[in-house]
Amino acid sequence: MMLDQSADFDVRGYLRLQMMPHFLCPGCGHGIALRALLWALHELAVDKDRLAVVSGIGCAGRLSAYIDASTFHVTHGRPLAYATGLALARPDLHVVVISGDGDCLAIGGNHLIHACRRNLKITCLMLNNEVYGMTGGQVSPTTSESMLTTTTPLGNSEPHFDACALASAAGAGYVGREVTHHVPKLKELIKGGLEHPGFAFIEVLSDCTEIFGRKNDLGSSPEMVLRQKSDIRPSAYRDSVETPFRSSDLPTGVLSRNDRPEYGAAYRKAAAAIQAARRGRA
């Protein structure tokens, strides 16, 4: 039996309480993901004044406004590109990106793969609810096969992305996945990402009960979350490159990591060498 490990964590210390009540639908998993993020920041004693959160457009993108930090709600699909400029200009900050499956994998897919390749220190949370919720329930790059959305009235016939396999193949320094059912595990996964020196990509399997769940007759939020829990397989990653699309047997936890040089530090090191050489010539 899991005891309440968050007894010493008061989430209100990290929220803009004047923004409450929040706008998320009843049963939405995004609030749980937000709590796990704030819990992780609390346990790492991250100074709110040194925390910058950049988010895109969509339901996940709205979360930044609730966090008591320097927050930037930017354009659709581009939070990683904004965060790249911010993190390079201000290496003293903790830069966290909150994105959704459409924001991160469809319109922002190019930025994701290059952020992974570049390995700049940014912690990216992708909240995956398999659907464009805010715009009314259209198909996304992670919508499961045969699912109904407003733009797949015949059932989705496109294969969906395994975002973690993609991030891993593109070179991200730290890649992991968790479900909202396992909040302490999710918190630990995010902590690992925040502590990782390079780019960290964390996929949170969230749920959209109101729109996606209703459309596909998936039941209540607890039913959706429990189904996700039964689908996962906590383990090391398997066949990460060979299987680009999600199987029903979803691995969770830390799925891959590497210790490639962090981009910002490598750039500053090279710049320092140029400056030293110039001084030597002078």
Place this chain on the structure above:
Amino acid sequence: MSTTPVTDARTTVRQLSGNHACALGAVAAGCRFFAGYPITPSSEIAERLARALPEVDGVFIQMEDEIASMAAVIGASMGGVKALTATSGPGYSLKQENLGYAAGAEIPCVVVNVMRGGPSTGMPTRPAQGEIMQSRWGSHGDYPIIVLAPASAHEIYTETQRAFELAERLRTPVVLLYDQAVAQLTETVDLGPAGTRAPPERRWASGPRGTWQPYATDADGVPAMARPGDGYRVHTTGLTHAESGFPTQNPQAVERNLGRLFDKLERNRALIDAWQALQCEDAEVLIVAIGICARAARRALVQLRERGVRAGLFRPITLWPFPHDALRAAAAHARAVLVPELNTGQLRLEIERVLPAGTVHGLNRYDGEPITPAQIAARVRELAETTP
């Protein structure tokens, strides 16, 4: 390096292309971040800054695309660092959405658009002036923006510095708009005595932290800006926002905010407006031109005056907001106005809006070649003879 001293190491005069002058002007203005994507004919700006910025603790990054470059520049500026990107036609189109974000959220940044032939991929190595209207109206929605149109390498050097000054002081994106001919023409640039011009500084947030309103302003309509790390912990969004920085759809707050954006530039026209008026005092035919066309017009003016034709040249250096009052003054005695430009007639639209109907004529070339002084002189003589 293409910086070749003309006489000796102590001189501040260099032979530079317009694009290299832009890069040096940016560094002189305190720019310490550049994000870009390769595109002809603007790539020399990126190449120069890739070498120059790491030497002054700045950052250069080549991003994955044009959209990301604009986004990274805004991200760096939100972090408190002066930032630049440079591109040309197709890339400029791609930057428009994020340029609108910078306008709406009031994030200072400078964007260079080197104009080449268009539409679409067009003629990458040929001069054109097809983005005169796009530079004003390119992003969606209603917003104001400053666009500067330098016409020589030296002026690109000084106007790049002024672009940063305007961007930082007024919290707005500023576009530097010049054509391929001016961009790649190598000519004399006086870099000036180093260190005499203080780089412009943004007005930073000050005062109590708990109740601070990020978009509340002083009398000049420009809000001070908070940096991450300063303890203000503010929210920045592309959604329409109130003084608090948080999204709102309250009609009064929405109107107040957008009205202030326009008012901010109008109130600071003394800082923004810049133009050159040559021999306009008695000009019966007025030429209005920017960029390489203004260079040709200047040559034409000499020939015309030698032949006794009373011609003048009005050259807006600040293209947007357009210096209407200065144009009206320059055109006071003009019977006819000629607008030579490398497009089918974009600048002419604005001149027609300001000056009496029927007096404004076009001279347009859109074949990838610049308009010659002889073409301008011939058309001016014709107008002088035929206009009552």
